[in-house]
Amino acid sequence: xxxSDPITQGLASAxxxxxxxxxxxxxxxxCDVLIVGSGAGxxxxxxxxxxxxxxxxxxxxxxxxxSQDFKLQERYAYPDLYQESAAxxxxxxxxxxxxxxxxxxxxxxxxxxxxxxxEPTLQHWQQHWGLSPLSGAALAPYFAKAxxxxxxxxxxxxxxxxxxxxxxxxxxxxxxxxxxxxxxxxWDLGYCGMGCPTNAKQSMLVTAIPAALNAGARIxxxxxxxxxxxxxxxxxxxxxxxxxxxxRPSGITVTVRARQVVLAAGAIGSPAVLLRSKxxxxxxxxxxxxxxxxxxxSGALFTQTVNSHQGAPxxxxxxxxxxxxxxxxxCGYKMEVPPVHPILLATTLSGFGHFHQQLMxxxxxxxxxxxxxxxxxxxDSPGGTVQLREDGSPVLDxxxxxxxxxxxxxxxxxxxxxxxxxxxxxxxxxxxxARLYRSWSEAKQAIASLPMQALATRxxxxxxxxxxxxxxxxxxxxxxxxxxxxWLSGLxxxxxxxxxxxxxxxxxxTIYALALRNAELLVKRLRG
Ligand SMILES: Cc1cc2nc3c(=O)[nH]c(=O)nc-3n(C[C@H](O)[C@H](O)[C@H](O)COP(=O)(O)OP(=O)(O)OC[C@H]3O[C@@H](n4cnc5c(N)ncnc54)[C@H](O)[C@@H]3O)c2cc1C
Numbered sequence: 059x060x061x062s063d064p065i066t067q068g069l070a071s072a073x074x075x076x077x078x079x080x081x082x083x084x085x086x087x088x089c090d091v092l093i094v095g096s097g098a099g100x101x102x103x104x105x106x107x108x109x110x111x112x113x114x115x116x117x118x119x120x121x122x123x124x125s126q127d128f129k130l131q132e133r134y135a136y137p138d139l140y141q142e143s144a145a146x147x148x149x150x151x152x153x154x155x156x157x158x159x160x161x162x163x164x165x166x167x168x169x170x171x172x173x174x175x176x177e178p179t180l181q182h183w184q185q186h187w188g189l190s191p192l193s194g195a196a197l198a199p200y201f202a203k204a205x206x207x208x209x210x211x212x213x214x215x216x217x218x219x220x221x222x223x224x225x226x227x228x229x230x231x232x233x234x235x236x237x238x239x240x241x242x243x244x245w246d247l248g249y250c251g252m253g254c255p256t257n258a259k260q261s262m263l264v265t266a267i268p269a270a271l272n273a274g275a276r277i278x279x280x281x282x283x284x285x286x287x288x289x290x291x292x293x294x295x296x297x298x299x300x301x302x303x304x305x306r307p308s309g310i311t312v313t314v315r316a317r318q319v320v321l322a323a324g325a326i327g328s329p330a331v332l333l334r335s336k337x338x339x340x341x342x343x344x345x346x347x348x349x350x351x352x353x354x355x356s357g358a359l360f361t362q363t364v365n366s367h368q369g370a371p372x373x374x375x376x377x378x379x380x381x382x383x384x385x386x387x388x389c390g391y392k393m394e395v396p397p398v399h400p401i402l403l404a405t406t407l408s409g410f411g412h413f414h415q416q417l418m419x420x421x422x423x424x425x426x427x428x429x430x431x432x433x434x435x436x437x438d439s440p441g442g443t444v445q446l447r448e449d450g451s452p453v454l455d456x457x458x459x460x461x462x463x464x465x466x467x468x469x470x471x472x473x474x475x476x477x478x479x480x481x482x483x484x485x486x487x488x489x490x491x492a493r494l495y496r497s498w499s500e501a502k503q504a505i506a507s508l509p510m511q512a513l514a515t516r517x518x519x520x521x522x523x524x525x526x527x528x529x530x531x532x533x534x535x536x537x538x539x540x541x542x543x544x545w546l547s548g549l550x551x552x553x554x555x556x557x558x559x560x561x562x563x564x565x566x567x568t569i570y571a572l573a574l575r576n577a578e579l580l581v582k583r584l585r586g
């Protein structure tokens with residue numbers, strides 16, 4: 059079957075694309091709006107601004123790939139499409155972080171779960187962060203618009219990995235729901251994390267970015283924004299480094315002069331640009347309160363084959379424990395499943411040698427459940443801080459405190475209970491000192507005394523949020539509810555970095571809705 063490829067078609071038509079790896083000379087460019095980063099925030103914003111008739115330049119540090127490049131193999135996907143080849147970690151290496159680094163950003167590689175911001179999160183933001191304009195009712199039209207643009211609909215064809223999550227919940231009488239996904243004519247392959255080879259995933263790569271380029275926006279791939287250009291407190295544009303084919307700076311610099319810069323480099327990339335640019339920041343907030351939904355994981359072996367790498371990666375979730383103790387109470391957790399591909403599994407599994415090899419050998423029978431800890435709502439959960447290494451690259455320092463560890467232990471207990479209820483023969487929490495447990499009572503006793511410690515308890519995150527907090531008070535927030543940076547005119551932040559807490563839900567739809575809203579407001583401001 060012929061797969062239509064909007065990227066190769068667009069490039070063959072009138073799209074304006076500059077590839078940093080082919081750049082020979084320094085250059086100066088001009089535009090109305092320079093957008094830094096082409097993920098959920100940057101992509102959506104580019105479409106709104108370009109269709110409003112503004113001259114837009116979209117800069118992305120990763121490569122421009124298309125469905126023809128997506129080979130369904132981890133060995134190519136991770137180095138080609140992910141930050142730090144999918145091996146990005148927090149400063150103490152305790153939490154593995156997945157983020158995209160390619161045109162379309164993390165949306166090119168994400169797992170398609172598309173959920174609206176939970177109402178308790180918006181209420182918390184209104185009550186504690188001065189964000190009264192962001193009520194559920196006020197955002198509803200933007201959610202609806204994003205859902206329509208990206209064909210977001212519930213997916214009811216659950217693969218066994220997801221079906222076992224549903225089964226466990228049913229047995230225990232825990233609530234669960236089907237997940238809406240942003241796909242069109244999906245082949246149900248299960249390789250979303252390696253880039254969609256059929257263009258079914260309605261990521262920014264095949265939706266908003268082509269729309270923006272069709273409307274005249276220019277795209278620069280393999281260019282990294284090093285710093286913003288600021289003269290006498292005025293933002294003038296940015297200085298870019300061209301990157302070679304291995305994404306190393308080639309030494310060629312491009313400057314872009316712009317009336318407005320939109321920072322959309324993601325929740326580690328955006329604070330990094332601000333830190334490198336030494337922007338005014340009187341309350342030292344840049345990069346602070348960065349959240350992860352740190353996720354603990356539980357493996358389970360079933361008699362039947364599960365083949366957790368096949369089929370839509372996420373289609374069932376359980377919010378049974380997310381808000382149980384109230385938004386500001388003990389750490390809640392959302393339960394989902396991940397796709398389980400061999401490299402991902404091998405590098406995440408605890409244990410080594412024979413133990414590790416035995417588990418890998420039973421790969422087809424493995425079900426994995428994850429619990430996403432809702433960080434940022436409680437005073438004892440302040441998140442992490444983005445810092446710069448000596449070479450200017452960012453690293454996230456995310457210390458884990460007792461509050462989060464209590465949540466982690468409860469989540470590991472819930473997942474083991476759930477997996478045994480679903481019929482698991484063995485359950486093993488991903489923890490260096492855990493073993494294969496034969497029954498819920500054995501697991502319950504063992505998990506109660508596992509030491510909850512960095513590097514012993516396996517943790518991962520695909521949801522990086524915060525670091526440029528949005529709010530009503532200048533002492534605690536860097537941008538207002540429109541994303542306008544408080545201390546530098548001409549700078550707006552439109553990506554997941556503006557969340558003042560985590561969400562307690564997968565973030566892409568919240569970013570799309572906020573981007574649609576705040577890009578529209580930016581158009582109004584620019585038109586004066
Ligand atoms: C494997 C994976 C699975 C996920 N699954 C889901 C899911 O199922 N549902 C969901 O809701 N969310 C999911 N997410 C998270 C979701 O995709 C992100 O929260 C969202 O895309 C973040 O949007 P953003 O605009 O903040 O940043 P991103 O989408 O990450 O985009 C930022 C872009 O900026 C670029 N950039 C950074 N610094 C610079 C610079 N200096 N110069 C130029 N460019 C720069 C980056 O390369 C990147 O492409 C997943 C993420 C991953 C990685």
